[in-house]
Amino acid sequence: MRTPTFAAAALSAALVLAGCGASAEHTSPTCPNGEVRFGVEPFEAPEKLTPAAKVLADALSERLSCSVELSITEDYSAEVLAMENGRLDIALFGPLGYVFASKRAKAEAIVSFGDARGTLSTYTAGIWVPADSPVASVEQLRGHSLALGSVGSTSGDALPRKAIADAGLNETDVRIDYAGGHPEALLALTNGKVDAAQINSQQQASATAAGTFDASRYRQLWKSEPIPNDPITVRGDMDPAFKQAVRDALLTLPPKAVGEIGALLDVSPPGGLVPVDEKTYQPLFDLATTLGLTEGDV
Numbered sequence: 001m002r003t004p005t006f007a008a009a010a011l012s013a014a015l016v017l018a019g020c021g022a023s024a025e026h027t028s029p030t031c032p033n034g035e036v037r038f039g040v041e042p043f044e045a046p047e048k049l050t051p052a053a054k055v056l057a058d059a060l061s062e063r064l065s066c067s068v069e070l071s072i073t074e075d076y077s078a079e080v081l082a083m084e085n086g087r088l089d090i091a092l093f094g095p096l097g098y099v100f101a102s103k104r105a106k107a108e109a110i111v112s113f114g115d116a117r118g119t120l121s122t123y124t125a126g127i128w129v130p131a132d133s134p135v136a137s138v139e140q141l142r143g144h145s146l147a148l149g150s151v152g153s154t155s156g157d158a159l160p161r162k163a164i165a166d167a168g169l170n171e172t173d174v175r176i177d178y179a180g181g182h183p184e185a186l187l188a189l190t191n192g193k194v195d196a197a198q199i200n201s202q203q204q205a206s207a208t209a210a211g212t213f214d215a216s217r218y219r220q221l222w223k224s225e226p227i228p229n230d231p232i233t234v235r236g237d238m239d240p241a242f243k244q245a246v247r248d249a250l251l252t253l254p255p256k257a258v259g260e261i262g263a264l265l266d267v268s269p270p271g272g273l274v275p276v277d278e279k280t281y282q283p284l285f286d287l288a289t290t291l292g293l294t295e296g297d298v
Contacts, residue, residue, distance in 0.1 A: 029241035031066035032089065036246070039071050039079050039091035041230070042150075044206060044264045045183045046072060052260035053092075059257035063249040076152035080104055083235050090234050090246055092261075095284045096154040096293075098231050102278065106236025109281060110247045113229045113258065113267045114274035121267045122226035124201045125155035127163060128189060128218045135196065138167040138222050145175040147188035147197035155200035156182055158287055159224045165291075186213060196221065202266040228280050229265055232273070251275065 038060070040053045050072055061068040071088070073079040076097045082088045083105040093101055101107035113121045127146070129135050135144060141164070149156020157178075164174055177194060179185040182203040189197035190213065199213075207213035232250060234243050250273050255262075259270035278285075287293075 029239040030064060030245040032239070032242060035067040035069050036060070036064065037069045037071070037087065037089045039073050039082055039088040040261075041076060041079055041092055041094055041097060042072055042074065043094065043153075043182060043202070043230070045181075048206070048264060049261075052264055055260045056253075056258055059253050060246075060249055063253065064245060075150055080152075083107055083233075086235070086237075088235065089238060089242070090232060092230055092232050094152075094154045094230055095227055095281050096158050096288065097152055098233055098281060099284050099288050100152070101233060107233040108236055108243065109231035109233050109276050109278060110243070111250045111273040112231045112276045112280070113262045113265055114271040115267060116255075116269040116271045118271055118274060120274050120276065120280070121229045121262075121265065123155065123229060123266050124226060125159040125163075125224040126199050126201065126204070126220050127160055127196055127222045128199045128220050129196045130189075131217050131219050133195065133219065135221065138163050139169065141167075141196060141221075142169055142173045143175075144195035145177055145193075147177050147179045147185040147194040149178070149182045149185045149198060150180060151178060153182075154227060154284065155202075155224070156185060156198050158291060158293065159227075160198045160222075162287065162291060163222050163224070183207070189218070202264065205266040205268075206264055225283075227284075228276070229267065231276050231281065247275075 038057055053070055057068045057070040073082065076094065079091055079093065080097060080101045083091055083101055098107060098109055115121050127138065135141060148160055151157055161171060164171060179188045182200060185197045186199050186203055186207055188194045204213060208215065234246055253272060255270050255272050258273055262270040
């Protein structure tokens, strides 16, 4: 496995969104220094993720009467490090990324994506092979190549690795290749670069809709239990008035404000955001403990 470094943990160029300017008159507990800095994990291709996240950020900016600066981070570790260093006020993390951000930056999960019934949405991790592959189980991945997404990803790293361990294999028994993200892992499989790949239900839905994945040509070897969808978090050392204002604003956004990014998270039909907290993601804290993951693994 490659070892992640923090050398690549710089934020991508920020997109400053519509909203009030960063003048002194707007500096307040609910609009610190005239803006809110919002980070989003790179779980989808930028050309899809950026405009979808912008809709959410614009709506939050309007509700808070405060400029929102959106940053699509380079990778999972970049986002955790940015919040730890005080460069993000709020952030959308993958569930496992949140586990580490909660430890490093005291990140607090406040909302996640609900369906039309107001129920917290979920997704699943998966390992796929070509339909004609001789590999019929995770155990038979021994000696074969497997594309994973990014180090620190819940469905693109930790859960597939747990599946390998649960099958009685050592990670060295499988030729693991980190492709760089969920879309890249899928492409590695469809382009015939690897024998198997992790494809979560969100990426499957997105790629199927885009016409870049035909599930009938592939076969799912393994599927995880449902995973609670990605939380939006607030940095732990922010003013309590800010935390409450952001939570209230997010919970009152209409479904159309969160529907575009929700669709990329396979939330269909979309609803509004729903409250979550640390207990919601306890299974992911347990997963980190089971795998012996530390902050250095992100």
